[in-house]
Amino acid sequence: MTNEITPEYKKAVLTVLYQLADDDYLFSYRGSEWLGLAPHIEEDVAFSSITQDTMGHAKLYYTLLEELGEGSADSLAQLRPKEERCNSLLVERPNGEGYYKExxxxxxxxxxxxxxxxxxAKKAKIDALKASSYAPIREVAVKISTELYYHQMHWTTWFTQLCTATEESRSRMMKALQEVIKDAGDLLSFGKSVKHITACELIESEVAIKERWLAIVTPTFEAVEIAIPVLPDPIINGRDGQHTDDLTSAIETMSEVYRSDLAASW
Amino acid sequence: MSVVTQLSEQELQEQFEARIAAGEKIEVDDWMPEEYRLALIKLISMHGISEIMGALPEKEWVPKAPTLYRKLGIMAKVQDEMGHGQLLLRVAEDLLKPYGKNRGDLMIDLFEGRLKFHNVFHMETKSWGDAGLIGWLVDGSAIISQTNMLGSSYGPYARALQRICAEEVFHAQHGEAIIMALVEGTPEQRALVQDALNRWWESLLFFFGPASKDTTGTSKQDITIKYKIRVQTNEELRQSFLSKYIPRIQSIGLTVPDPTLHFDEAQNKWIYQEPNWEIFKKIQRNEGPCSQERLALRRSSYENNAWVREALTALVN
Structure with missing residues (x-):
């Protein structure tokens, strides 16, 4: 299948890869801002390990894009303007008030x-990618799965514990969950190219992935006795290049050194 | 206290000293003189907390690392440092048990200025050149000072250091790789490294501490040498650093910002311009360029996460 791909098929592959790459890239960036600030030292070690894994996943996707002739993985990660980014709204939201250094x-x-x-959500997608018609994506999905297993276990543990520990922690988690879900409308969306992507059998349909996601989260929400959240319609759709200024400032920080001399080798 | 107990106490002390002299390892549950325990607590808790505070200056460059490859490298490195902090604080916590203190108390000691973090981590970082220089020369210095304690008489510390030193070697290589890419790059990239070296030189001399307590009024090196926790003096370590790194610094075309620096064959040692030890003393009082800022970062995260600690405690109880 991959030996001779039509321009139309390639376009769909690129769309999927940009969404996956930009999601993990931004998610990892938000994680790296937390470095040194986690609730305890063990968590700092674990969280930074997850952040590092996730940057590795982004690199895998950007490298596939590079191999498809899109330009160097570094320039794809660092230089594309906001309008060309395909990450979800959720990962571009800042961690909170204040710059990570101050x-x-x-x-x-x-x-x-x-x-x-x-x-x-990533787990639901990665599972759905294991049957992708594009072999390099299938291979990457298998590779990522092994690490993702631990990431999912880690965050499920925290989520469950904080939702059930004290009245304060539960109420904080309910509020946080609300904030997160409000922004999660485009998380499992493929944007306007959805039909084309699905027709190329690169990944399952949005509906099927949503079902996978529900199957993953349902036992956890039942255990903590919180209603399973309904993912809303997107406020804006990051998959189609709609973003907030938070993404612009994140890109500026991440690419500050790289942009200082584009011809240089770093 | 009865005569019998007094005698046995003395016997214990003699036994302990004999074990140290024979090169035996002391373990956490073994009897040890309080002077030894306190010296270890001071040394190891400072070492542990320094690893954690040391993540902060480098953290400034983690999101900004120029390429995906460098981003992965520096993330791995800083994660290791946090891991070292965790390992060392566990060792310190075991020693603290008889005093009923734990890691939380160490954090409070840090915030209230009773527990110091290493002088090198009070300095400002200004460029990606600094990120490279920290990995190359600061971690290079750390390898020298930690290798000095690899044979420590305290078993748990010696074992932790073995693992730490193995990782530090990787860190120094990571730093060296950043530096090599920069010095072989454009004139501007090269200038970044020279500028970093100029700004960090004094800190690198401070790194190993004063030659003796005459310089700054206090030094715990005598007691740690007496108990075979370490082998070499601060000045011997500094000389090792200069012997190892001056040729390397010069071979890549950088200039050490000290015109008086030279190796004196007759004395068999490096002669260098003494750094301003008054600045060192200020840093020790948490009055360095970034002392308060870094403490504030750590403190605010501690306060912001108070509810999380309470939640976790509630789960255990």
């Missing part, structure tokens, strides 16, 4: 809720 006022409840929802 007086960051980050909420661990929001971090846990976001990481839990993002990771379970």
């Amino acid at each position: 007086a960051p006022n980050y909420d661990w409840g929001y971090a846990v809720a976001r990481n839990y929802i993002y990771t379970t």
Whole structure:
């Protein structure tokens, strides 16, 4: 199948890869801002390990894009303007008030809720990608699965514990979950190219993936006795290049050194 | 206290000293003189908390690392440092048990200035060149000072250091790779490294501490050498650093910002311009360029996460 791909098929592959790459890239960036600020040292080690894995996943996707002639993986990660990015709204939201270097006022409840929802959604997608018609995506999905297993376990543990520990922690988690779900409308969306992507059998339909996601989260929500959230319609759809200014400032920070000399080798 | 107990106490002390002299390892549940325990607590808790505070200056460059490859490298490195902190604080916690203190108390000690973090982590970082230089020369210095304690008489510390040193070697290589890419790059990239070296030179001399307590009024090196927790003096370590790194710094075309620096064959040692030890003393009082800022970062995360600690405690109880 991959030996001779039609331009139409290739277009669908690129769309899927950009969404996956940009999601993990931004998610990892938000994680790296937390470095050194987690509730305890063991968590700092675990969280930064997950963040590092996730950057590795983004690199896998950007490398596939590079191999398809889209430009270097680094320039794809660092230089594309906001309008060309395909990440979901959820990952571009800041961790909280304040810049990561000066007086960051980050909420661990929001971090846990976001990481839990993002990771379970990622799990649903990765499982759905294992049957992709495009072999390189299938291979990457299998590779990522082994690490994702631990990420999911980690965030499910935190989510469950904080939802059930104390009255305060439960109420904080309910509030955080609300914030997260409000932004999660485009998380399992493929944007306007959805029909084409599905027709090319690159991934299952949005409906099928949503069902996978529900099957993953249902036991957890039942265990903590919280109603399973309904993913809303997207406020804006990141898959179609609709983004907030938070993404612009994130890209500026991430690419500051790289942009200082594009011809240089770093 | 009865005579019998007094005698046995003395016997214990003699036995302990004999074990140290014979090169035996002391373990956490073994009897040890309080002076030894306190020296270990001070050393290891400071070492552990320094690993954690040391993540903060480098963390500034994690999101900004220029390429995907460098992003992965520096993430792995800083994660290791946090891991070292965790390992060391566990060792310190075991020693603290008889005093009924734990890691939480160490954090409070840090915030209230009773527990210091290493002088090198009070400094400002200004460029990606600094991120490379920290990995190359600060971690290079750490390898020298930690290798000095690899044979420590305290078993748990010696074992932790073995693992830490193995990872630090990787860190120094990571830093060296960043530096090599920069010095072989454009004139501007090269200038980044020279500028970083100029700004960090004094800190690198401070790194190993004063030569003796005459310089700054206090030094715990005598007691740690007496109990075979470490082998070499601060100045011997600094000389090792200079011997190892001056040729490397010069071979890549960088200039050490000290015109007086030279190796004196007759004395068989490096002669260098003494750094301003008054600045060192200020850093020790948490009055360095970024002391308060980094403490504030750590403190605010501790306060912001108070509800999480309460929740976790409730789950255990």
